[in-house]
Amino acid sequence: MLKARDIKRRISAVKNMMQLTKAMKLVAATKLRRAQEGIFSARPYAQKMLEVLNSLATRANPESHPLLAIREERNIELVVITADKGLCGSFNANILRAAVSFLEKKNDHQCSLYLVGKKGREYVKKRAYRVTKELTDISRAVKYEHATMIAGSLMERFISKEVDSIYLLYNEFKSAARQKPVIEPLLPIQRLDLQAGAVLEDYIYEPSAAELFEELLPRHVVTQVYRALLESAAAEHAARMNAMEAATANARDMIDVLTLKMNRVRQNSITTELIEIVYGAEALKKGRS
Numbered sequence: 001m002l003k004a005r006d007i008k009r010r011i012s013a014v015k016n017m018m019q020l021t022k023a024m025k026l027v028a029a030t031k032l033r034r035a036q037e038g039i040f041s042a043r044p045y046a047q048k049m050l051e052v053l054n055s056l057a058t059r060a061n062p063e064s065h066p067l068l069a070i071r072e073e074r075n076i077e078l079v080v081i082t083a084d085k086g087l088c089g090s091f092n093a094n095i096l097r098a099a100v101s102f103l104e105k106k107n108d109h110q111c112s113l114y115l116v117g118k119k120g121r122e123y124v125k126k127r128a129y130r131v132t133k134e135l136t137d138i139s140r141a142v143k144y145e146h147a148t149m150i151a152g153s154l155m156e157r158f159i160s161k162e163v164d165s166i167y168l169l170y171n172e173f174k175s176a177a178r179q180k181p182v183i184e185p186l187l188p189i190q191r192l193d194l195q196a197g198a199v200l201e202d203y204i205y206e207p208s209a210a211e212l213f214e215e216l217l218p219r220h221v222v223t224q225v226y227r228a229l230l231e232s233a234a235a236e237h238a239a240r241m242n243a244m245e246a247a248t249a250n251a252r253d254m255i256d257v258l259t260l261k262m263n264r265v266r267q268n269s270i271t272t273e274l275i276e277i278v279y280g281a282e283a284l285k286k287g288r289s
Contacts, residue, residue, distance in 0.1 A: 004269065018251035028244060054189070064213060075112070076165050079225075080114070082119040082120035082123075085118070091235065148222050151224075167186060168186050168225070179239055186225070
């Protein structure tokens with residue numbers, strides 16, 4: 001049976017752990033506020049650009065730009081955005097589960113993975129998936145240059161016909177308490193769903209359609225990748241904040257349980273000592289008599 005001093009050591013260790021989880025929660029909350037500012041600034045621009053480009057892609061001739069080309073979907077690239085660190089609850093597990101589910105649905109296609117984040121890389125190392133590229137240490141400070149680099153590589157692979165379609169998989173930031181894994185098509189640029197028989201007339205472009213597409217379409221792809229990186233970073237900080245809050249609460253509960261246990265051990269010890277004193281006194285009385 002554990003002694004009171006052993007339980008006291010456990011309580012001290014749990015208190016130290018609770019201080020650590022509290023500190024990590026505060027750090028995550030600070031980073032989350034900064035990440036929220038970034039995503040709330042980028043999201044409206046990215047969403048409006050998506051609406052405009054979808055509309056343009058619906059009206060334009062698919063042959064007017066390589067990024068609009070529609071091909072039979074044989075080779076698929078999935079960009080999986082995970083965290084570089086753990087201690088963020090089910091954040092990474094949800095993304096990896098969604099990635100496995102997507103690959104299982106597309107098992108009759110040639111699928112490859114573009115991994116962003118250490119956790120995705122660690123998961124894939126133990127499994128027989130085809131990986132085209134790995135990038136790490138981005139989530140700690142997401143920059144537009146990161147999105148430019150990733151999007152540039154993806155566009156090159158699409159234009160050279162190495163892949164026929166590209167999808168983004170990331171955790172979308174809904175609120176501080178909720179993050180949702182999302183899979184979105186990135187390339188080719190999607191067209192609007194039209195009702196049967198609907199006819200859309202193309203725009204009159206100034207400058208020319210070719211010049212406009214050459215400028216807008218690559219920028220659109222970079223913007224969508226940048227938004228996904230920002231969404232994932234904000235969702236990661238929110239998930240870590242919630243995980244550390246839960247860990248702190250669990251540590252507090254454990255301290256209460258251990259304290260109660262220690263008090264019982266002390267009471268048992270005191271009771272045992274009292275019983276021994278009483279027995280000793282009784283034995284002395286009998287000895288004298």
